[in-house]
Amino acid sequence: MSDLNTAMAERYRNNFLKEVEANVEEGEWVKMCMQCGVCAGSCPLGNAWEHTPQKIFMMIRAGKREAVLSSDSMWMCTSCYNCIARCPRGLPITHIMHGLAHYAKRLGLVPKNQPTQEFSQIFWDNLMKKGRVNELKLGLSLYFKDGFGQGIKNALANKQLGQNMMKAKRMNAMEFFGGHGIKDTSGLQKMIKKAQEIEDAKIQGNS
Ligand code: SF4
Ligand code: SF4
The missing domain is CATH 1.10.1060.10 (Alpha-helical ferredoxin)
Incomplete structure (x- = not known):
């Protein structure tokens, strides 16, 4: 507990x-x-x-x-x-x-391995790095969350989807090396940290 x-x-x-x-x-x-x-x-x-x-x-x-x-x-x-x-x-x-x-x-x-929670956490971690979602890394994190072997299987099973996203410019292989972000990432991270501190203080105050 x-x-x-x-x-x-x-x-x-x-x-x-x-x-x-x-x-x-x-x-x-x-x-x-x-x-x-x-x-x-x-x-x-x-x-x-x-x-x-x-x-x-x-x-x-x-x-x-x-x-x-x-x-x-x-x-x-x-x-x-x-x-x-x-x-x-x-x-x-x-x-x-x-x-x-x-x-x-x-x-x-x-509950352990709850898929929505897992996805939410991966999405949040991805978003917080640069203030914008890096679709390529998001997809890779999801595919490989259960290990390398399963990741390869997932990637092969969804190969067509990935290719379509690249064609539609929804995903770019260069995103693997960085990707786009907002201008003031550290400002965003500070703001979120402060909001979390306020929330924590609120819940501790109730306890
Ligand atoms: S919002 Fe829709 S899915 Fe959620 S509990 Fe209500 S009816 Fe069900
Ligand atoms: S009062 Fe509203 S929340 Fe309660 S059982 Fe009926 S529909 Fe559901």
Whole structure:
């Protein structure tokens, strides 16, 4: 268990709903859910998930902290907004799902090898290097994330896609040696670092 996770579990012992309200984006809306099931029925992917939004909200109120924060389901939300458009109580369901995923990541509770989380992290690391995404390196990082052998297999399987991207100038082999970036990369990195410090102080203040 991470130190932050331990601290938060202690602080909100027996009141997971309060913890969500204080630390998860739009978490204060969860108590408004009346368990009608419209979101579960509207979600195009919900059937494939272990926990639909309706179930997640029910589990939050039932205090199932570990089960919610280690759930794979909120990572699978595609932000289609079907659920928000139909919820009779107007809950910002999409934002809560992403907020829960973000909170789980901060606490170190994301399931191992969760593909959306892995992609998000690789994308973020790539973006932060120069302030713009280097598509070639992004593709290579994804292909080779499970080792060299698997990387070669992935690259061969997607050879045509790579060639098409190069033809359409969406990817350039020279990007391997640097690639484009913004003018003030260190300014951007400082700004993000400061924002992270503010966020950390906020969450520590709640703990
Ligand atoms: S549609 Fe809204 S009120 Fe109904 S279960 Fe989903 S979140 Fe709750
Ligand atoms: S926004 Fe997410 S949770 Fe809502 S219906 Fe779409 S995929 Fe499902």
